[in-house]
Amino acid sequence: MHCIGLMSGTSLDGVDGVLVDFGPEGDSGTGRVVADASVPLTNALRAALLALQHPGPDELHRAAQASAQLTTVYADVAERLLTAADMAPTQVAAIGAHGQTVRHLPPGHPGLGEDEAPYTLQLLAPARLAEATGIAVVADFRSRDIAAGGQGAPLVPAFHRAAFGRAGQGVAVVNIGGIANLTALRADGGVLGCDSGPGNVLLDGWCERHTGARYDADGAWARQGRVLPALLADLLADPYFSRTGVRSTGRDHFHLGWLDVILARHPGVAPVDVQATLVALTVEGIARAVETLDWGHAEGTAPQRLFVCGGGARNQAIMAALSQRLPTVTIDTTARLGWPVQWVEAAAFAWLARQRLLGRSGNLPAVTGARGERVLGALYAP
Ligand SMILES: Nc1ncnc2c1ncn2[C@@H]1O[C@H](COP(=O)(O)OP(=O)(O)O)[C@@H](O)[C@H]1O
Ligand SMILES: [Mg+2]
Incomplete structure (x- = not known):
C-alpha cells in the first residue's frame, strides 16, 4: 500500500509531500519514504491565504478561489512524487491532504464566546484534487477530533x-x-x-x-x-x-x-x-x-x-x-x-490517510483532549 502525504502549515511557505510505501498489507509501521517533493506558494496565493487568516469582506468567495488555487499546488506536488517514484496514480491508495488552516478556534480559545461552537478550518478542494490526480483523497482530518471535544491538534x-x-x-x-x-x-x-x-x-x-x-x-x-x-x-x-x-x-x-x-x-x-x-x-x-x-x-x-x-x-x-x-x-x-526535517509532517499525513483507509483511529485523546479515539478524515473516491 502506497500513500501520499501533503502538508502546508502555518508558515505559508509551500506544500511538502512524500510518497510512502506501507508494505503489502499497509501494515509496516511508519512505512518507507520512496519520494519527496516540495513546491513553494506563489506570492499571490500566499497573500490571498494570509488575508484569509482574519475576517474580511466576501471571504467565502475568496476562500473558495484560494482553495482551488492551493489544490493546484497540491496536485503539482502529487504529480512530482509519482514521476520521481515512477508510479501510476492507480498504484497509490490515497493522498492524505492537510489543507491550509485559516481558522483554528478549538475549545477554550479566547476568541470564542460562551455559546459559540469551537471549530477549525483547513482550506482545500479535495474533490478537485481527486479529479486532478485520479487518486483517492482523505482530507479534513481535524474537525472530527474537535467534534469529539478535542483540540483537533496536534495530530502528529x-x-x-x-x-x-x-x-x-x-x-x-x-x-x-x-x-x-x-x-x-x-x-x-x-x-x-x-x-x-x-x-x-x-x-x-x-x-x-x-x-x-x-x-x-x-x-x-x-x-x-x-x-x-x-x-x-x-x-x-x-x-x-x-x-x-x-x-x-x-x-x-x-x-x-x-x-x-x-x-x-x-x-x-x-x-x-x-x-x-x-x-x-x-x-x-x-x-x-x-x-x-x-x-x-x-x-x-x-x-x-x-x-x-x-x-x-x-x-x-x-x-x-x-x-x-x-x-x-x-x-x-x-x-x-533518517527523517529529513521537512519529511516528518508530510509523512504523518500519509500515515493518517493509511489509518483512515484501514479504519483505524488517528488521534490520541491524551494529546487532543477528545472523548475517545476517532477515525479521522473524509474520503473522496478516486
Ligand atoms: N534555512 C532556514 N533557516 C531558518 N529558518 C528556516 C530555514 N528553512 C526554513 N525555515 C523556517 O521554516 C519555516 C517553514 O517550516 P515548515 O516546517 O514548512 O512550517 P509549516 O509547517 O508551518 O509550513 C519557514 O517559514 C522558516 O521560518
Ligand atoms: Mg511549510
Whole structure:
C-alpha cells in the first residue's frame, strides 16, 4: 500500500509531500519514504491565504478561489512524487491532504464566546484534487477530533510514536513550523503532546517586515541581536505560556498584531534584538512544554533525547538556544534518525490517510483532549 502525504502549515511557505510505501498489507509501521517533493506558494496565493487568516469582506468567495488555487499546488506536488517514484496514480491508495488552516478556534480559545461552537478550518478542494490526480483523497482530518471535544491538534504525535518511540527512553519530538508542537514519548510508552506556542510565525513576520526576507536564513540575523529580558518577560506574560496540559494554537492568536501591542510598551528597541528575543520566546515555549509535561517519573522532568523537525530545525539560533536552555537533554534533528526535517509532517499525513483507509483511529485523546479515539478524515473516491 502506497500513500501520499501533503502538508502546508502555518508558515505559508509551500506544500511538502512524500510518497510512502506501507508494505503489502499497509501494515509496516511508519512505512518507507520512496519520494519527496516540495513546491513553494506563489506570492499571490500566499497573500490571498494570509488575508484569509482574519475576517474580511466576501471571504467565502475568496476562500473558495484560494482553495482551488492551493489544490493546484497540491496536485503539482502529487504529480512530482509519482514521476520521481515512477508510479501510476492507480498504484497509490490515497493522498492524505492537510489543507491550509485559516481558522483554528478549538475549545477554550479566547476568541470564542460562551455559546459559540469551537471549530477549525483547513482550506482545500479535495474533490478537485481527486479529479486532478485520479487518486483517492482523505482530507479534513481535524474537525472530527474537535467534534469529539478535542483540540483537533496536534495530530502528529501518534505518528511520532510510531517513528521515533524507543522502549525505556523518554524522547521529545518538537516540530517547529509556524507553530511549534511537542510530542512526549514517555519511557513507559505513554504519549502526551501539545502546541508549545509560536514556532517561526512571529520570527518570519518580523524578519520580512524589517529585512524583506521571508525568513531569517539559518537564524543569521537573530544571532546578531541580543535577547531583551524585559520584552521577553512581557511576551511570556501571555496566558498561553502558563497553560499546561491539552492546548493548541495558531495564527489566530500569535501574529504580528499581537507582537505590536506588546512592543508598544517597549519603545526604541532595535529590530535585530526583537528577532533575538522572538527566538528566545519560541525556545522558552518549547522548554516550558518539555518541563511541564508529565514524563511519568517523579524525579525528573526532562527526557533524555529531543529530536527537532520542521523548518525551524534549520534555524541555528533556535537550535543553539534550545541546547542552552535544556542542557541535560541531547538535542538532534530527526535527520539523525533518517527523517529529513521537512519529511516528518508530510509523512504523518500519509500515515493518517493509511489509518483512515484501514479504519483505524488517528488521534490520541491524551494529546487532543477528545472523548475517545476517532477515525479521522473524509474520503473522496478516486
Ligand atoms: N534555512 C532556514 N533557516 C531558518 N529558518 C528556516 C530555514 N528553512 C526554513 N525555515 C523556517 O521554516 C519555516 C517553514 O517550516 P515548515 O516546517 O514548512 O512550517 P509549516 O509547517 O508551518 O509550513 C519557514 O517559514 C522558516 O521560518
Ligand atoms: Mg511549510
